[in-house]
Every structure is written in structure tokens, then in C-alpha cells.
Amino acid sequence: MRKIDTRRFVRATRSTPREINRQILLNLVREHQPISRADLARRMAIGRGMVTALVDELLDEESIYEGATVDAPRGRKPKMLYVRTRDRLVVGVDVRFSRTYLMLGDFGGTPVATESFDTLVEPTALVEALVTRIRRLLREHGAVGRCEGIGLVVPGMVDQRTGRVLNSPQLGWRDVDVRDAIAAGTGLPVFIENAPIACALAHMWLGQHGVEPTSDFAYVTVSDGVGVGVVVNGQVVRGQGNTAGEFGHIPIALDGPTCLCGSQGCLEAYTSNLATLKRYLGRDLSPAQTRDLLRSSGLTVNDVLARARAGEARAGAALDETAHFLGVGLATVINALNPAQIIVGGELTAAWDRIAPIVHAEVAKRALTLAASATPIIPEAAGVSPRLRGATALVTAPVFAAPQVA
Incomplete structure (x- = not known):
């Protein structure tokens, strides 16, 4: 599943599928809405007649809709086009070490309702709880028959071919299938992905305000676990066995503390x-x-961040040490992958103003070149739930992805 770069694309010709032009146009509407047919024709460098035909197809299948008529300097007043998102619903599920979060939202990642519960690490028990809660969530919000799928984010390595969780150190799972059981219990398609890749997909497909989009980046999640979603040329890198990006389990000290994976010093x-x-x-x-x-105890990392901000020395010292090791990890990602930018997501970003100088100093010390040390490191926007947005993106991304061309 590859994202179309709407700044650099090749239109379909007689020898390539018309579906390519259709998907290019759909993505242009998504990224530049509201947009007129005339503006689409200019951006695609094609005739108005072809644009009209493509727009009519997308209108007929209700992928886009027409909004208000706006004033124009000359000629007919255009009707602006938008991607249909608000009445297309998705259930996002974020399974974590301690708690599991659910969100009913629209195709744009806007929440309608959220809830959470203590994570049940036994797979059958977790599936039963999720099926019950998803059914109730849809029923209470009048979404039965309007939900287009479930996005399931888990902390572990996922085989995209089978949907099985290959290894989740945080949950203690190996070769576990929860996707098919949830699909059978809800009657909805379920898309499963590991957390950092899901967050990378959310960044690709749902965007981040004020951040220049790029087709080559690394998304680093720092939450109950640590992982990296790697995107090259608009496509997620998974590796031969679906385990690429597990930087969280690279040892930085052979005799360090025991990790959830069983190794030391990760x-x-x-x-x-x-x-x-x-x-x-x-x-x-x-x-x-x-x-x-x-x-x-109810203690959370947000409590530690708040105490550090209030001046508690012990909380500040704990946070500063974490920032030091995060800088070590980001330098490793930069030296290994040389991404155009790094996005950092997770609760820790709420204290970015405090930890950023420590992180950048560590990266500057360890990066192999001056250019590498200048790699943009961008925190996820405040108040965003990147893993739930990632769960939404699992369902929405296939709608906008580049078509497969033989």
C-alpha cells in the first residue's frame, strides 16, 4: 500500500489504468479541499472534460461531495469539492501494556466517542471484551450499519499476510490471532497493525498541521514500549519477516536492565x-x-511529567535521564536510516520543551555527519492520540492508496 505523492505524480496514459488518475484526483481533493474542478485540472495538467468525468465517478460512489458555490474572478461560480469523511465511521482500538483504548471516529480521525479499560492479556478474554464494547459503542451512537471497519493497533510484530501477532513482549503473546475472532464477533472487517507502523500511517494519511509532508521519514513511538515505523518513498518498510523497525529492542548496554522481551539493556x-x-x-x-x-497506585507517566513541571527534583531527574536515552536512540535511527525527518509520538512529547535540548544535544554528539545531526525531529502535536489515529488510518488508507499496476 503506497501513498501517492501529489506534488510529483505521473498521470495515466492509454497504456496505463485510468484508476491511477482517479486516485490522484481523490488525493488532491483530500489534501487541498475545498478545491474546484478548474484547480484540479490545473494541478493535473489535464482537460476539464477528463476532470469532470473523474469527479462524476467519485461523486456517484460518494467518495467526495460538492459544497457551497464560491465567487470567481470570471466565468461560472465553481462548486467546491470535499472528501466525504464525517459520516464514514471507523472504530479504532489501541491495545497497550496496562490499558486498552477504543475510539469511534470518522474517516478524518475526528473522535465521536472514546473509552478505555484495563487490558486483559489473555487473548480470548480480550477479544470477548472488545467485541462486547464495540457492539455497545456502535449501538449507543447509532453507528450500526454505518461503520466501515475496525483498526486494531497492538504492541508487537504483526504478519500482514495472516494478521497474526508474531511476538508481543508487552502482552506475552507469540503467534496469536485476535483479528479474525474480532471480525467474526462484530461482523466488520478488522485491520491489524503494530503501533509504530500505525502511527506512521496516520502521519502519512491524516497528516499533522504545520508539518511539511514527506515520503521518507521515521515515526518513533515512545509509550509503554518503543518502536519505529519506517517510511521510504511513500511506503512502509516491513522487512522480510514483518519485524523491521524494532529499534526498541536494540541493546545499548549488554548488562542493562531486563526488557519486556527478555533481553538486557534494550x-x-x-x-x-x-x-x-x-x-x-x-x-x-x-x-x-x-x-x-x-x-x-494509578500512577502514570503523565503524573511524572506534571511533577517535573511543578519542580519536583526526583521527577525532573527521571525525565531528564529518559531524554538522554531517547537522544541515543534517535541518533541510532538517524545513523541507520538517514530519514528526511523524525516524528516522535507518545506521552513524553507533552514535556518536549524541557527534554528537546537534551535530546538534540545527544543526537548532535552521536550523529555521523553535520547533515545527519540537523535531521528535523518533530514532536507529535499536543492532544493528539497517534495510536488511535493510526487505527483509523488502517481502515481509511486503502481508500486513498495508489492502485496496484501489473
């Missing part, structure tokens, strides 16, 4: 939310102990 063991909490508490806990403690 980047995740130093940088994740769980690592920050353990550092703040001054305790090295097993996964089960950590989950129990978080549930009993």
Missing part, C-alpha cells in the same frame, strides 16, 4: 514510559509487578 528498557516510571519509583520491577503497581 533501548526500550531505558526509554519507555515504564522505564521512566521505574526510574521515578527507584525500583526494578518485573512486567507483572509493574502492571499490578500501576493499577493499584
Whole structure:
């Protein structure tokens, strides 16, 4: 599934499918809405007649709609075109180490309703809870029959061919299938993906205000775990066995703390939310102990961030140390991948004004070239739930993706 670059595209000709032009036009509407037919013709460098035919197809299938008529300097007043999003609904599910989040939203990622519950790590129990809650969510919001699919984000490696979770250290899963069971229980198509790739897809397809889009970037998630979604030439890099981007499990110290994956000294063991909490508490806990403690105490990484902002020395020291290791990790990503930009998502970005100088200093110290050290590092926008937006993108992205051409 590849994104169409609307700044550099090749139109279809007689020897290539018309579907290409149709998808280019749909993406131009999505990125530049509201937009007129005349503006589409100029951007695509094709005749008004061809644009009209393509627009009529998209209007007939209700992928786009016409809005208000606007004034024009001369000639007929154009009707502006928009992508249809608000009445096309998606359920997003974000499964995490301690809690699972659900969102009913539209095709643009705008939430309609959200809820959460303690994560049930036994797969059958989790499936039953999700099916019950999704059915109720759709029923309570009049969305039965209007939902076009479920996007399921999990902390682990996913085989896209089978939908199976190959390995999820945070959940203790290996070769587990929850996708098909949720689909059977809800009667809806389910699209499953690991968290960092889902976040990268959200950045590709739903965008971020004020950030220049690029077809080559790395999305680094720092949450209960740490991972990287790698995008090259508008396409996610998965690797031969669907395990590309697992930078969180690259060791940065061979005798470091034990990671949820069972190894020692992984980047995740130093940088994740769980690592920050353990550092703040001054305790090295097993996964089960950590989950129990978080549930009993209610302590979250957001609490640590707030205490650091209020001037608590212990919270500030824990946060600063996490920032140091995050800089080490980002330098590793830069040296290995040389992306055009890095997007960082997760709760830690709420304290970006504090941690950014530490992160950038570490990157500058470790990057191999001056150009690499200047790689833009952009925090996800405040108030955004990138994993739930990623879950939405799993359902919406295929609608806008470039068609497969033999």
C-alpha cells in the first residue's frame, strides 16, 4: 500500500489504468479541499472534460461531495469539492501494556466517542471484551450499519499476510490471532497493525498541521514500549519477516536492565514510559509487578511529567535521564536510516520543551555527519492520540492508496 505523492505524480496514459488518475484526483481533493474542478485540472495538467468525468465517478460512489458555490474572478461560480469523511465511521482500538483504548471516529480521525479499560492479556478474554464494547459503542451512537471497519493497533510484530501477532513482549503473546475472532464477533472487517507502523500511517494519511509532508521519514513511538515505523518513498518498510523497525529492542548496554522481551539493556528498557516510571519509583520491577503497581497506585507517566513541571527534583531527574536515552536512540535511527525527518509520538512529547535540548544535544554528539545531526525531529502535536489515529488510518488508507499496476 503506497501513498501517492501529489506534488510529483505521473498521470495515466492509454497504456496505463485510468484508476491511477482517479486516485490522484481523490488525493488532491483530500489534501487541498475545498478545491474546484478548474484547480484540479490545473494541478493535473489535464482537460476539464477528463476532470469532470473523474469527479462524476467519485461523486456517484460518494467518495467526495460538492459544497457551497464560491465567487470567481470570471466565468461560472465553481462548486467546491470535499472528501466525504464525517459520516464514514471507523472504530479504532489501541491495545497497550496496562490499558486498552477504543475510539469511534470518522474517516478524518475526528473522535465521536472514546473509552478505555484495563487490558486483559489473555487473548480470548480480550477479544470477548472488545467485541462486547464495540457492539455497545456502535449501538449507543447509532453507528450500526454505518461503520466501515475496525483498526486494531497492538504492541508487537504483526504478519500482514495472516494478521497474526508474531511476538508481543508487552502482552506475552507469540503467534496469536485476535483479528479474525474480532471480525467474526462484530461482523466488520478488522485491520491489524503494530503501533509504530500505525502511527506512521496516520502521519502519512491524516497528516499533522504545520508539518511539511514527506515520503521518507521515521515515526518513533515512545509509550509503554518503543518502536519505529519506517517510511521510504511513500511506503512502509516491513522487512522480510514483518519485524523491521524494532529499534526498541536494540541493546545499548549488554548488562542493562531486563526488557519486556527478555533481553538486557534494550533501548526500550531505558526509554519507555515504564522505564521512566521505574526510574521515578527507584525500583526494578518485573512486567507483572509493574502492571499490578500501576493499577493499584494509578500512577502514570503523565503524573511524572506534571511533577517535573511543578519542580519536583526526583521527577525532573527521571525525565531528564529518559531524554538522554531517547537522544541515543534517535541518533541510532538517524545513523541507520538517514530519514528526511523524525516524528516522535507518545506521552513524553507533552514535556518536549524541557527534554528537546537534551535530546538534540545527544543526537548532535552521536550523529555521523553535520547533515545527519540537523535531521528535523518533530514532536507529535499536543492532544493528539497517534495510536488511535493510526487505527483509523488502517481502515481509511486503502481508500486513498495508489492502485496496484501489473
